[in-house]
Amino acid sequence: MTGDKIKKTEPQKKTIKTIKINVDKCNGCRACEMICSAFHAAPKYSSNNPARSRIRIIREPLRDLYVPVYAGEYTVSECAGRDKYTIDGKEYDECSFCRASCPSRDEFKEPDSGLPLKCDMCEGEEEPLCVKWCMHDALILEERQEDAEDTDSRKEEQEDLEIGLESLADKFGMDKILDVVARMNAKD
């Protein structure tokens, strides 16, 4: 989005897409799951399978729980501590709001390969198809412009990296860190 070469010019704009999720409006039909999996099939729409969807409705009708969740980052290990939320008197299970493709659960993994899935907002479409297919407006797309990252934030990143490395060096010793870096480098 921001391109590789950032020069100090006037601040660039980037578009932030947000899907507003209204759990009260969801009726649990799972059209979003269906259309997501159809859109991401190859060739497009040639098959569908909600188990491949990058949106899931965490759904427990008898407890009136309906939470559409989008696939986010892949994580290698599950959380050690988890949370339960009580909202409006309804208790939401651990992981109800979590977007991770995570070893603790089946969500957001290809059913055959187990490879992680991630929402891409249906790149190239006018709006994500889950939003288009949700006729009850439980899912609404919002777009806003924000200043793109400038060099200052690059600088911050650099500082973060150095702080992190220093703390690792403190813990393991600089030699070990260099060894590991060299090994990682050799792998490529």
Place this chain on the structure above:
Amino acid sequence: MRYAETGFNLEIDLTRGNIEKVATDPRETELYLGGLGTNAKILWDRVPPEVGAFSPENLLIFSAGLLCGTPAVGCNRTIVTTISPQTQLMAFSMMGGFFAPELKYAGLDKVVLRGKSPNLVYIWIHNDKVELRDASHLKGKGSLETAEAIRKELKEPKAQVAAIGKAGENRVFYASIEQGRSSASRGGIGAVMGDKGVKAIVVRGTKDVNIAKPLEYMELCNEVMEYIQFRNENPIPGVMPILAGLGSPQKMKVHDEKWHTENFNWGNSRVRRKDFWTEEVARNWLVTMEKARTRLISCYNCPMTCGATISMPGLPTYMMKCFTKLTYTMGAFSDLDFGLRIAQKATEYGLDGFSAPQVMAFALELLEAKILSPDDFPGMPEDNEGRFYYLLDMIVNREGIGDVLAEGTYWAAKKIGKGAQAYAHNNIKKHEQLPLKLSMLNPIYFLMYCTGEKMNITQIEGQFPQAPYPKREHREAFVKDWFHVPDEKFKQYFLDWEPRGENSMPFYPTVDMCCDIVDWQERMHYIDDALGQCAGLSSFPLKPPYHIHNYPKFISAGAGIEMDEEKLSQAAKRYRTLVRAINIRRGMRRKDERPPEDHWKKRFPELEKELLDTYYKFKGWNNDGIPTKESLDEQGLSYVADDFIERGILTEGKDLPGQETSGNQTSAEHKTH
């Protein structure tokens, strides 16, 4: 590769515990489409008329429709087919919800059960892995309780469960199969499942469903979505609210129950309460419903919200749709609070919401008429509501008089005798009908009631307005965007239909027009039932998004079967005829095809005879309602004709029945009991 369908059925022999996955013949799909159509073919081939509902040789078939699991909006129905213990004819009840798509994603089109399990089991289908698992710990458990327990023990929160409650286990003739917010209720198919020793079928699938022409198919789906949006924003003027929009009647959403409470009958389909709906009732019922209803909910891939989650204070949560909202209330002359409370129990027991309250009201009428005595009801409470709870338990447990009542009003009356038959007054083909009693004969409805083999009027009506519009200008406005008609002549039929005068009922629509109208309405239902499309977006409402003009395209692009309107209509006619053939072979004849005597006050025997004569001819049936050899041959059903001739149902070269066959029914009756 097979498109839309998976090309595989699961065959389970419950007696031996044998499980096989069987590839199906794509030519059968072309001829009978899928769902109901291919179910009928299997039933014809494998269940001869000597087999009773509770015979191990009876089959219980769970089928996804041809297009279930594809992106077709609202295409999610499971068609359950077997021989009904109540009618002893073919039963094909259906349920929406989430089961059929899940079955497809598991790589299956149908689950065909035969035999009987020695112990209560449930069937666990997880893609290619299928197990028969012990269900003894679930015995007597409610249908929703069972579903929750199974999901927990399998650690599969996404598994879909179709389960029976106690009513099915105890073979109540109007036991349902419940599946979350949906149920397949009519015809007592839950009793067959119980008889087979199957508590539940559980399915989880994570495979793909393929589409033949993806881009074309998506365009069709998008058109349907857009039209649904249009129809939601443009309800049809001039009809009552539940007929103005799409979906099943929106009983969960709509509070105004004036029409049903004042036009449908209360008790054992007896009393019409013409000024029941007062402001006070409206206010109270609104409060009850608003408090009870936590959320309006949908079936798989459908934007309509025909169901609701219902939480009555002090009772477990359950889900409901449609008219069950009122059936217990009206059966017991009570209020909505009672209706929603007892329905919770009845849903867990797994009972048909139409038949059950009528049977209970029937029992109380017999008590009042002294045909049954207080001794038949030991320990029954005095209060009205208490009596209904009492009867519900007696029936479901088959205790005392409940054992007789568990077989429905027709069989119960027969067993009780002493004139009880007169109180089983609301049946067609032994099956309890909607509690509706009207004044003037409606010739269209007459034909539908007589010849409907889904046994329920809501499963054949639709598309054509139920009554004429008072003013011509309104009729003209109605037909303007009525592109759904299979032929322009239907517009003229409707334009000329007047509430009074020469062009009014019962002689208008004319007999020929009635044949056209009924045939169209029926055809659309049969197409839905093969494709797995919910009638709520298709054959039931006026001006639906699915119709005879876009269905062939859906089948071509979805399943890759070349289709046009003509070919589709022929296919629908073919398996519709096959359904009739199955029932004819089981003894059904013209004598069985009549509405309840008291359905209309004003009857016209000559006209009714002419209607039936003409419609039979129109359908290619002889005067006894038996498909003729000529018409069977024409439809590629020569094997049916051969069978009919062999059995003496038809005589070669003659359209008339070979012999008096009314004895068949009686012999079948003995088989069941």
